[in-house]
Amino acid sequence: TPSLCSAYAMRAHCLLVAVLAPCVHGFKFMSNWKMPTLQGQMQKMAADEKFGDKKLVVITGTSSGLGRKTTAALLRTGKYHVVGAVRDLDKMEVVAEMDGFPSDSFTAMHCELNSFDSVRSFVKELDEFKSGKPVDRLICNAAVYQPSLPYAKWSVDGHEQQMQINFLSHFLLTSLLIDDLAKAPDPRCILVGSVTGNDNTVGGGGVYPIADLKELDGLKLGAKNPISMFDGYNFDGAKAYKDSKLCLMMTSNLLHDKYNKQTGIAFSSIYPGCIAESPLFREKREWFRKYFPIFMKYITGGFVGEEEAGMRLFQVAHDPRCSKSGVYWSWNGGPREGRGETALEQDGQILGGGGAGGGWDSIYENDQSDKVLNRDLAADLWKYSSIVTAAKWPLANQPKSPCPTLKVVGAVTSALNAKEEAKRMKPMPGMVGGMSGSILRGTATVADSVVGGTVGSAVKGMQSMLLGGLPQEALTGSFQEEKRAASATKSRRFSRLRFWKRDASAPVEAEHVVVQEEVVRDAAAEVEARMHEALSGGGMAVDMPSDLRDDKAAVTA
Numbered sequence: 054t055p056s057l058c059s060a061y062a063m064r065a066h067c068l069l070v071a072v073l074a075p076c077v078h079g080f081k082f083m084s085n086w087k088m089p090t091l092q093g094q095m096q097k098m099a100a101d102e103k104f105g106d107k108k109l110v111v112i113t114g115t116s117s118g119l120g121r122k123t124t125a126a127l128l129r130t131g132k133y134h135v136v137g138a139v140r141d142l143d144k145m146e147v148v149a150e151m152d153g154f155p156s157d158s159f160t161a162m163h164c165e166l167n168s169f170d171s172v173r174s175f176v177k178e179l180d181e182f183k184s185g186k187p188v189d190r191l192i193c194n195a196a197v198y199q200p201s202l203p204y205a206k207w208s209v210d211g212h213e214q215q216m217q218i219n220f221l222s223h224f225l226l227t228s229l230l231i232d233d234l235a236k237a238p239d240p241r242c243i244l245v246g247s248v249t250g251n252d253n254t255v256g257g258g259g260v261y262p263i264a265d266l267k268e269l270d271g272l273k274l275g276a277k278n279p280i281s282m283f284d285g286y287n288f289d290g291a292k293a294y295k296d297s298k299l300c301l302m303m304t305s306n307l308l309h310d311k312y313n314k315q316t317g318i319a320f321s322s323i324y325p326g327c328i329a330e331s332p333l334f335r336e337k338r339e340w341f342r343k344y345f346p347i348f349m350k351y352i353t354g355g356f357v358g359e360e361e362a363g364m365r366l367f368q369v370a371h372d373p374r375c376s377k378s379g380v381y382w383s384w385n386g387g388p389r390e391g392r393g394e395t396a397l398e399q400d401g402q403i404l405g406g407g408g409a410g411g412g413w414d415s416i417y418e419n420d421q422s423d424k425v426l427n428r429d430l431a432a433d434l435w436k437y438s439s440i441v442t443a444a445k446w447p448l449a450n451q452p453k454s455p456c457p458t459l460k461v462v463g464a465v466t467s468a469l470n471a472k473e474e475a476k477r478m479k480p481m482p483g484m485v486g487g488m489s490g491s492i493l494r495g496t497a498t499v500a501d502s503v504v505g506g507t508v509g510s511a512v513k514g515m516q517s518m519l520l521g522g523l524p525q526e527a528l529t530g531s532f533q534e535e536k537r538a539a540s541a542t543k544s545r546r547f548s549r550l551r552f553w554k555r556d557a558s559a560p561v562e563a564e565h566v567v568v569q570e571e572v573v574r575d576a577a578a579e580v581e582a583r584m585h586e587a588l589s590g591g592g593m594a595v596d597m598p599s600d601l602r603d604d605k606a607a608v609t610a
Contacts (some may be wrong), residue, residue: 096184096185097184097185099184099185100183100184100185100186103134103183103184103186104134104183104186107131107132107133107134107158108132108133108134108189108190108237109133109134109136109183109186109187109188109189109190109237110127110133110134110135110136110188110189110190110191110192110370111135111136111138111179111188111190111191111192111230112124112135112136112137112138112190112192112194113138113139113164113166113192113193113194113195113223113226114138114139114194114195114196115135115137115138115139115145115148115161115194116137116139116141116144116145116148117144117148118359119194119245119325119359119362119363119366120137120192120194120195121148121152121359121363122359122360122362122363122364123192123194123363123366123367123370124137124154124159124363125152125154125363126363126364126367127367127370127371128154128155128158128159130371131158132371133158133190134158134159134160135154135158135159135160136159136160136161136162136179136182136183137149137159137160137161137162138162138163138164138175138195138226139161139162139163139164140163140164140165140166140167142161142163145161146161149161160182162175162178162179162182163175163178165209166195166217166218166222166223167208167209167210167214167217167218167222167532168208168209168210168222169210169221169222169225169442169443170209171209172222172225172226172229173225173229175226176226176229176230180233187233187234187235187236187237187240188230188233188234188237188240189234189237189238189239189240189241190240190241190242190243190370191226191227191230191234191241191242191243192243192245192366192370193223193226193227193242193243193244193245193301194245194366195218195219195223196215196218196219196245196294196297197214197215197218197219197294198215198294199214199215199290199293199294199527200290200291200294201290201523201527202290202523202527202528203288203290204288204535205278205281205288205290205293205531205535206530206531206532207278207531207532207533207534207535208532208533209532209533210277211277211278211533212276212277212278212441213276213281213282213288213293214530214531215290215293215294215297216276216283216293216296216297216300219294219297219298219300219301220297220300220301220304220438221438221441221442222442223244223301224300224304224438224439224442224444225442225443225444227242227304227308228439228442228444228445228446229444231312231316231318231446231447232447234316234318235312235315235316235317235318239317239319239376240316240317240318240319241318241319241320241321241369241370241375241376242305242308242318242319242320242321243321243322243323243366243369243370244301244302244304244305244320244321244322244323245301245322245323245325245366246298246301246302246305246322246323246324246381247295247298247324248324261469261470261473262289262291262292262295262470262473262474263292263295263470264292264295264296264298264299264424265284265292265296265299265424266283266284266296266299266300266424266430266434267284267285267286267486268284268285268430268486269283269284269285269430269433269434269437270284270285270485270486271283271284271285271286271485271486272285272433272434272437272438272441273285273433273437274485275441276441277441278483278533278535278536279482279483279535279536280483280485281293281483282296282486283296283300284296284486285484285485285486286474286477286478286484286486287477287478287479287481287483287484288483289477299424299425300434300438301322302322302381302421302425303424303425303427303430303431303434304431304434304435304438305320305321305322305379305381306320306322306379306421306425306426306428306431307428307431307432307434307435308320309321309378309379310379310428311446311449312447312449313378313379315447315449316447318378319375319376319377319378320378320379321369321375321377321378321379321380321381321382322380322381322382323365323366323369323381323382323383324381324382324383324419325357325362325363325365325366325384326357326361326362326365326384365382365384365416368413368416369382369416372413372416374416375416377418380418381418381419381420381421381425382416382417382418382419383416383417383418383419384415384416384417385415385417482536483535483536
């Protein structure tokens with residue numbers, strides 16, 4: 054009867070849905086199906102001959118530190134072909150020979166992360182090299198740490214180097230490779246974060262400066278010379294590094310939200326532990342490089358050697374358990390238990406979150422701070438980073454429900470941080486943070502005038518004598534000179550300290566100081582005018598392709 058046939062049909066339909074529903078992701082591979090072509094078949098044959106059944110891994114920064122040890126671990130398995138993206142090919146050649154990297158499984162390619170053009174050239178070279186084989190793993194590892202100088206060093210593109218090398222160039226690189234990654238059967242994209250970017254820990258929230266992007270005022274105006282900080286305030290080298298790691302961890306979460314379901318790519322960030330002997334600290338003073346590893350190993354317990362850290366990053370690229378997306382991976386074995394005598398007995402191998410020891414099974418899904426989980430700010434970070442880098446992303450938007458909020462460091466640390474931050478808000482060229490409202494001038498001005506010109510100068514002089522000189526690598530490497538008013542380079546505090554030597558020429562010197570103040574005010578007014586122009590709809594002063602403009606007047610030259 055018709056009703057019986059209808060019932061059978063309904064039953065068959067339900068059965069079909071029940072069978073196929075769990076397999077939806079199994080049909081991902083069908084999205085890559087195309088009509089076979091002679092060129093495609095020749096590419097596949099070339100790729101099979103070059104790589105066999107090895108997975109293709111791209112890692113930035115393989116010539117030293119964490120990237121070098123991770124590469125060695127991957128190559129030891131015989132299951133991977135690693136492409137090392139490095140800025141110094143000669144150095145990489147020497148390292149590859151020293152470490153015995155097999156030439157049929159390792160390929161070095163030039164990639165200067167100080168330049169967006171170089172990143173794009175690297176991707177083009179990679180595309181020609183891999184003969185159509187998709188990238189299976191993208192590991193954004195390379196980083197620089199420049200905490201020593203009171204001024205920024207600039208990239209080829211005019212951005213603060215730590216932010217471009219650590220974050221912006223990796224942001225662009227990921228956008229250029231995401232479609233290719235999606236073609237792989239088990240793709241993973243790993244961004245190396247840091248405890249310093251996660252302020253729900255002692256290491257990230259108890260040591261000034263604290264990673265904090267505020268409202269991204271600097272990035273919204275292009276974060277270009279002389280604007281050195283994403284938050285728009287004055288330069289702090291250690292904070293710039295921490296901010297860059299916070300950006301990476303926020304981006305990893307947003308990549309997961311947007312693209313994991315559609316592409317099958319597992320996006321994750323990691324903290325492998327404090328690699329205190331890493332070349333990352335090459336711009337710190339010699340005494341710091343000598344004693345910091347000892348302090349981390351036997352006092353805090355947070356020390357991790359390069360070899361072990363490399364195994365940890367290798368694990369996230371290799372272990373089937375780490376195919377889960379949206380995770381911040383960490384390892385037990387650090388500063389919680391067994392300090393002091395126990396650490397000496399075990400040569401630093403103690404238990405807790407972050408430090409050495411624990412082995413393969415000590416990996417766990419770590420909590421992330423409220424700042425890392427701030428999806429609204431992450432959306433702004435994504436938007437303006439895409440403009441600054443001219444990154445193009447596939448259309449996608451699948452947000453997840455917010456994670457639970459996390460406990461942060463208490464009020465005492467917050468008060469100390471606020472005091473130091475107030476000093477950094479002193480108006481000067483390149484300082485645009487907070488100009489949309491009112492700049493917090495009072496505290497910073499009084500502190501600088503009273504303390505900076507008297508006791509502060511003496512303290513800084515003594516500090517310089519005690520700490521010693523900076524390594525040459527910290528003093529060199531900027532691709533641009535900082536843009537600042539010519540007359541503003543002379544510090545007024547030296548005029549105040551020489552007041553007893555003034556003679557009849559004093560009125561001339563006073564006149565010079567007035568002119569200098571006017572130049573500084575003019576420079577600050579110019580920056581403020583740029584900001585108001587952006588807020589009023591005139592757009593921000595960054596270069597951007599026409600296809601990224603929202604309308605005809607979205608961007609000014």
